[in-house]
Amino acid sequence: EPEVTQTPSHQVTQMGQEVILRCVPISNHLYFYWYRQILGQKVEFLVSFYNNEISEKSEIFDDQFSVExxxxxxxxxxxxxxxxxxxxxxxxxxxxxxxxxGYTFGSGTRLTVV
Amino acid sequence: AQKVTQAQTEISVVEKEDVTLDCVYETRDTTYYLFWYKQPPSGELVFLIRRNSFDEQNEISGRYSWNFQKSTSSFNFTITASQVVDSAVYFCALSEALIGQNFVFGPGTRLSVLP
Structure with a gap:
């Protein structure tokens, strides 16, 4: 069965550093999303992407974030x-x-900022 | 605005007991989709079921069953004869058909099944 692949599974970075989280969506899919889940909390929508541009973003998705x-x-x-x-x-x-x-989630990247 | 409420933060049951996880949603849309996901300790989101707003038939899949009632905006999930492997956090989610189809998740219910 096709999967959404995310790498790395766990990333540790120092505060102030830039980090890039990678995803390989299912090949014939057209819409792409990022969600965030702070430990112990609910999953929150960040951004949706279609036709090479952002189609919707939440208030969490500020200038600190970008997608490509x-x-x-x-x-x-x-x-x-x-x-x-x-x-x-x-x-x-x-x-x-x-x-x-057919909406499919990847297995996630756990980001730890120290 | 969309909202999903899961009033039960944590539930503990003993193995073989039945357990029902509640989900109440709010939406202005007439066409929408409801989902349940399981999140085991490893952290991934495991898809359990998708329901569209026009299909109010209850569904059973093995030990799992779902009761969708539009009149009360509820989409409850029952596990029959629970097992220790059912221990996880369960999320109910809503996707409105016309608005980007991003998901709104409930806060989750942590289910602990004790041997």
Whole structure:
């Protein structure tokens, strides 16, 4: 069964450093998403991406964050100048066009900012 | 605005007991989708079920069953004859059909099944 692949599974970074989280969505999917889950809390929407541009973003997704689909297969989330409160699990998701049938989450990247 | 409420923060049951996890949602949309996900200690989100707003039929899959009631905006999840492997955090989620289809998750219910 097709999967959304996220790398790395765990990343530790120092406060103030830039970090890039990588995702390979399912190949025929058209819509891409990032979500964040702070430890012990609920999963929160960050951003959606379609047709090479952001289609929707939450108030969490401020200027510190950016997304990119650099080569037609990868979908990245960049966090500039990480803060301690950016420590969380980050989930990538993708879906085909049409309804949310087939919406698939990756297994997540646990980011720890020290 | 969309909102998902899971009033039970934590539930503990003894193995073989039945347990129901509650989910109440709010949406202005007439077309929407409801989901349940399981998050084991390893952290990934495991898809359990998807339901669209036009399909109020209850569903059973093995020991799992779901009761969708539009009249009360609820989508409850029952595990029959619980097992220790069912221990996890369970999230209910809502996706509105016309708005980007990003998910709104509930706060989750932590289920502990004791041997």
């Amino acid at each position: 689909r650099p080569d037609g297969s990868n979908f990245t989330l960049k966090i500039r100048s990480t803060k301690l409160e950016d420590s969380a699990m980050y989930f990538c998701a993708s879906r085909p066009g049409g309804s949310s049938y």
